[in-house]
Structure formats: C-alpha cells, structure tokens
Amino acid sequence: MTIRLYDSRAQSVVDFAPLVDGKVGLYVCGPTVQSSPHIGHLRSALVYDLWRRWFSHRGLEVTLVRNVTDIDDKILALAADTTEEWWARAYRYELEFTAGYQALGILAPTYEPRATASVTEMQAIVSRLIERGHAYPAPDGSGDVYFDTGSWPAYGDLTHQKLDDMASAADADPRGKRDPRDFALWKGTKEGEPESASWPSAWGDGRPGWHIECSAMSRRYLGAEFDIHGGGLDLRFPHHENELAQSTAAGDGFARHWLHNGLVNVEGQKMSKSLGNSIYAAEFLALARPIVVRYFLAAAHYRSTIDYHDGALDEAEAALDRIETFLERAARRLGDTRFAGVGARVVPDAFAEAMDDDLGVPQALAVLHDSVRRGNVALDDDDLETAAHEWQHTLAMVSVLGIDPQAPEWRASGDDATSVALGTLVEKLLEARQSSRQSRDFANADRIRADLAAAGIIIEDGPSGSHWSIAQ
Numbered sequence: 001m002t003i004r005l006y007d008s009r010a011q012s013v014v015d016f017a018p019l020v021d022g023k024v025g026l027y028v029c030g031p032t033v034q035s036s037p038h039i040g041h042l043r044s045a046l047v048y049d050l051w052r053r054w055f056s057h058r059g060l061e062v063t064l065v066r067n068v069t070d071i072d073d074k075i076l077a078l079a080a081d082t083t084e085e086w087w088a089r090a091y092r093y094e095l096e097f098t099a100g101y102q103a104l105g106i107l108a109p110t111y112e113p114r115a116t117a118s119v120t121e122m123q124a125i126v127s128r129l130i131e132r133g134h135a136y137p138a139p140d141g142s143g144d145v146y147f148d149t150g151s152w153p154a155y156g157d158l159t160h161q162k163l164d165d166m167a168s169a170a171d172a173d174p175r176g177k178r179d180p181r182d183f184a185l186w187k188g189t190k191e192g193e194p195e196s197a198s199w200p201s202a203w204g205d206g207r208p209g210w211h212i213e214c215s216a217m218s219r220r221y222l223g224a225e226f227d228i229h230g231g232g233l234d235l236r237f238p239h240h241e242n243e244l245a246q247s248t249a250a251g252d253g254f255a256r257h258w259l260h261n262g263l264v265n266v267e268g269q270k271m272s273k274s275l276g277n278s279i280y281a282a283e284f285l286a287l288a289r290p291i292v293v294r295y296f297l298a299a300a301h302y303r304s305t306i307d308y309h310d311g312a313l314d315e316a317e318a319a320l321d322r323i324e325t326f327l328e329r330a331a332r333r334l335g336d337t338r339f340a341g342v343g344a345r346v347v348p349d350a351f352a353e354a355m356d357d358d359l360g361v362p363q364a365l366a367v368l369h370d371s372v373r374r375g376n377v378a379l380d381d382d383d384l385e386t387a388a389h390e391w392q393h394t395l396a397m398v399s400v401l402g403i404d405p406q407a408p409e410w411r412a413s414g415d416d417a418t419s420v421a422l423g424t425l426v427e428k429l430l431e432a433r434q435s436s437r438q439s440r441d442f443a444n445a446d447r448i449r450a451d452l453a454a455a456g457i458i459i460e461d462g463p464s465g466s467h468w469s470i471a472q
Helices: 039-057 073-080 086-103 119-131 210-222 233-249 281-285 290-299 312-334 349-356 361-380 384-401 408-414 417-438 442-454
Strands: 004-007 012-015 023-028 061-066 135-137 145-147 183-188 206-208 225-232 254-261 264-266 306-308 457-462 465-470
Touching: 004 254, 023 039, 023 210, 039 061, 039 086, 039 225, 039 254, 039 264, 039 281, 039 290, 039 384, 061 210, 073 086, 086 281, 119 135, 119 145, 119 183, 119 206, 119 210, 119 233, 145 233, 183 210, 183 233, 206 210, 210 225, 210 233, 210 254, 225 233, 233 254, 281 290, 290 306, 290 312, 290 361, 312 361, 312 384, 349 361, 349 384, 361 384, 417 442, 417 457, 417 465, 442 457
Parallel strands: 023 061, 023 225, 225 254, 264 306
Antiparallel strands: 004 012, 135 145, 145 183, 183 206, 457 465
16 A cells, blocks of 8 residues: 655655554645634635544554644734734634534634744754854844845755745735845834744844744754655745745754645636635525535645535535435345345545545545446345445445544534424324325325425335435
8 A cells, every 4th residue: 555645846646654653644734723624724724634534544653743833924914903802803713713623514624723833943043044044134234034045055945935936925015125035034022013022032012024934843843854844835935935945944844745635616717706606605505505515625625726616515415315315225224134244344446546646536436326327226236244344344435534424513403493494294194195105195195295295305115114315
C-alpha cells in the first residue's frame, strides 16, 4: 500500500513516505476569524478531514493541527467600527466556524491553536531570522520587522516564481522596507490600535505579521519538520510562499509536502464579496440536510474547483438517497437471517486504489454506487449472500467518507418536526392498509398504496412487513 499525493511544490504526484514511520503530521491553515464562514471555508476543512480519515484508515496515526488566526489587520479594522472588543468579535466568529465544521461531521483537529497563544514562539523565529541576516527592523523606528526576500535565493520555490516577477507585499507600510516585496514579520503598534492587541518585544510593542503565525504554530505542535502543509489554493502566494521562506531561512526543515484544495464558484463565477455572490455556511447548511451538503462538497476531486448552481444539492440528495435506501433495504431483509454476518466490513480494492491515488473521491464514489447497484439487484433476485457482501462493502465505504447515514450525528440532524410528522402519518396509513389486507378488503389496501405513491411514497412489502421510502 502506497498513498500518493499531488505535491504543489514538486508539481507532481509523489509517493507519500511519512517522516516518522506509522505517523502523519498535518498542518492546515484554518480561518482568519474576521467574519462569518462561507462555503469555501467548509470545503477546505472537509478536504483535510477526508485526508485525515483516509490516513487513519490506512493505519497511520494522524496529528492534525488547524490554527485559528485571531489577530489580524482586518479583525482590528472591522472591530474598530463597532463597540465590540476585537478579541470578543474574533471569538464569536470562531464559534461560527466550529459550528459549521461540526454540522458537516468534520472531526475536531488534534490541536487547534489560536495565534495569540504563540506570540513568544513567533518572536523567537523573528530573532533567529535577524541573527541569520534574513530579517531587519525598519530604520524609521516604527517597530516593524521585515523578511529580507533578497537574502534568500530559494524565495519563490513553492510557486515557482522569480523575485523580479513578484508584486510588492501590501501587508505593511513600505517606507521602512529595503525592497517593496519584503513582507512583515512583526508590526509595531500604530496610533489608534487597541492596547490589548499589542505585545512587548525587542523591537518595540506590536503584534505578529500574518505569515509568521503559521510558521510558529506548526513548529510548536509538529516540530521543526513535519509531513504535510495544507490549505486553500488561494493561500499559495503570498502566504504559503512566505511561510516556507521564513521557516527554512530560520533553519527549519518545515513541510515536506504541500497540499492545496480547489476553490468554490457560484454559477460559474468566483465567489467574492465584491460580486455579492458569497454563500455563507449557515445559509448553505439550511438548504439541505448537513449530510447532503457534506456529500456535495466532497464529491469533486479536492484539487478541482466546485461550481455551485441551482439543483446541485438536489443532485447530491438523490445520490445519497440511493445509498441510504439500499442500506435500509438490506438491513431489513438481511437483519434477521443467517446472512446478516456474511462478508467482511472492508472497502473494495478499487475503492482503496482510488483513495490511495491522490484522494480520488470521485472514483471512490463510483465504486460505492456500483456496490449499491449490485446490492439492489441481488436483493431483487433474492441473492442474499451477494447482497450481504455488498451491504458490508457499502457500510465500510460510507464510514470512511463520513457519510454513514446511520451514524449518530446524521440521525440527529434528520429528526426534525417535519420528518417525525411525515413518518407518523405514513405509518398510520400502512397500519390501515395492513388491516384492510387482513380483512381481505384489497380494494381499500390498493387505494392506500396508490394514494401514497401519488404523494411520492414507495411501499415495499417483505417478510418483515411493509416499509416505505421517498421516491427519487
């Protein structure tokens, strides 16, 4: 078994060999908690949840670190226009992100550090860079400290750019820079900024630059060198490029592999505030069952761009319903038979091969739906042994993908008042139909079945009684 992944730095699919045998250290850039999460944030977190689940399935012990950037220019600027403290605002939005992750069944990270808790570690890296000649304090006494991009020949390696082709760094006042492309490691406190957003340092009171935060947190929780750094494609430059430069210039091995997930478009357009087409997590999760949203966001290859359009969630609902209906049907038919224990709950080889090949979820889902189709055919033919094998395979696959409809988190999300009311009404009609059949009033029994069919309810009669499902 060899897991292969597309390394953004190498620009090719490579074999994954962990730094420590049997373990994986994975650092993922988490949210900057300046405003509510949108579906792009959910998609990114879900991608690395799938990677984590697959590594774990393959027997590797995963340490996943996903940071929270809770100090940032935009956080301070947006809070300045309100009566809310910047840190209270950041925490409020952090809770929104957590709620979105939980709603999608995304496993909690091993560690979820906030940037404000690692300022000492950030200052240590900045000091080391100054000592090594790769950073300098601004000569204007502002307290700013910059990374000297010209001092590091490897700058640009991640995105394969030359320094002369790069745009100026717009993250700090350029007046104290030797080169406009130098980026801020430390930002001196500016007039009007709250005292609570400032820490003492050797260069004056201030706060960390954005890029140094991830270098410090990844080092603190995963060590000077670790296996994988992940994040959205939009973070490759300048954020990840700058992380790589400052960490390696400071003497750390840093990330051995880089993963980047694709973004989310809406009706063919890039999602952005300027276009007014951003879809926030809370409103998106209200459009369908959370398990359906998870299926939709997971179904495309993680490196591809997802295009959300009208009907997309309906398509995901239909695909997921086929899986759910088969699992329910198989459980009813096989549950009280000698075939209930037939077959091992393992993923098929074709599924494993797809997931091993750079997390090929689309191909893995094709294997899953093939198993569902074969299982349904077997049930139709009363081939219970084959059905049992496909049942177990399907259960194994949905578990790995985090879309097992019988898992506690999904059962709870579907138990709303509408579902309960519908179930109660249908069960009452089924009881009336059964009573009519027992009294040989077949005309009334057929009428009830026809009425249910007209409402989109399918009735399946079997040895254990009559069961219903919603037509697709």
